[in-house]
Amino acid sequence: MSQYDVDLFVIGAGSGGVRAARIASGYGARVAVAEEYRIGGTCVIRGCVPKKLLVYASRFPDGFEDSAGFGWSFPAEPTFSWAALIAAKDKEIARLSGLYEQNLAKAGVAIHRQRAVVAGPNAVRLADGTEITAERILVAAGGGPTVGDSRAPSSRFRPTRRSISLSCRRKS
Numbered sequence: 566m567s568q569y570d571v572d573l574f575v576i577g578a579g580s581g582g583v584r585a586a587r588i589a590s591g592y593g594a595r596v597a598v599a600e601e602y603r604i605g606g607t608c609v610i611r612g613c614v615p616k617k618l619l620v621y622a623s624r625f626p627d628g629f630e631d632s633a634g635f636g637w638s639f640p641a642e643p644t645f646s647w648a649a650l651i652a653a654k655d656k657e658i659a660r661l662s663g664l665y666e667q668n669l670a671k672a673g674v675a676i677h678r679q680r681a682v683v684a685g686p687n688a689v690r691l692a693d694g695t696e697i698t699a700e701r702i703l704v705a706a707g708g709g710p711t712v713g714d715s716r717a718p719s720s721r722f723r724p725t726r727r728s729i730s731l732s733c734r735r736k737s
């Protein structure tokens with residue numbers, strides 16, 4: 566009997582964390598995962614998937630225009646609803662996030678829907694104060710952008726939250 570609560574504790578249920586948790590569980594490990602936002606992480610919730618859906622949506626106008634040359638005609642001008650597109654995109658993301666969660670549950674992974682931090686060599690602490698011991702801890706918390714060295718000549722071309730908000734205000 567292991568001296569730890571779990572064999573593997575994964576911090577972050579994005580592409581990396583979900584895959585690692587499922588594979589380890591498949592080999593018989595006792596696995597838990599903590600996610601502070603939505604299961605699926607950057608790729609599913611705000612990266613690869615929504616980007617592709619929005620890019621596909623942007624391509625239709627050219628198709629409608631070109632189709633006339635191939636014998637197509639429409640009874641009326643096609644119309645577009647941004648609200649309908651965003652609702653459909655959100656629905657698809659919710660479906661995929663749900664599938665990721667179901668697959669984790671099916672694999673027997675315990676899911677903690679809260680932030681976790683490393684509290685020691687073999688311990689993590691959840692936001693609610695619970696401490697869980699683990700033989701191994703995987704930090705799969707993703708990454709974020711940094712501006713880097715502001716003295717470098719190219720740094721003035723790197724957008725920051727402040728420069729984006731200033732340029733939006735100037736344009737409006």
Ligand SMILES: Cc1cc2nc3c(=O)[nH]c(=O)nc-3n(C[C@H](O)[C@H](O)[C@H](O)COP(=O)(O)OP(=O)(O)OC[C@H]3O[C@@H](n4cnc5c(N)ncnc54)[C@H](O)[C@@H]3O)c2cc1C
Pocket residue numbers: 576577578579580581582599600601602603604605606607608609611612613614616679680681682705706707708
């Ligand atoms: C706009 C955009 C488009 C992209 N398009 C593509 C693409 O087309 N193809 C491609 O291959 N890649 C693409 N990527 C990259 C891809 O999304 C990332 O490589 C991938 O998501 C990284 O996975 P990850 O598991 O390392 O991190 P993430 O997916 O970021 O997951 C980390 C998770 O950890 C959680 N977390 C962080 N800290 C804690 C904590 N302390 N406690 C609990 N939870 C925590 C976060 O909420 C998050 O859910 C894109 C990225 C972006 C931003």
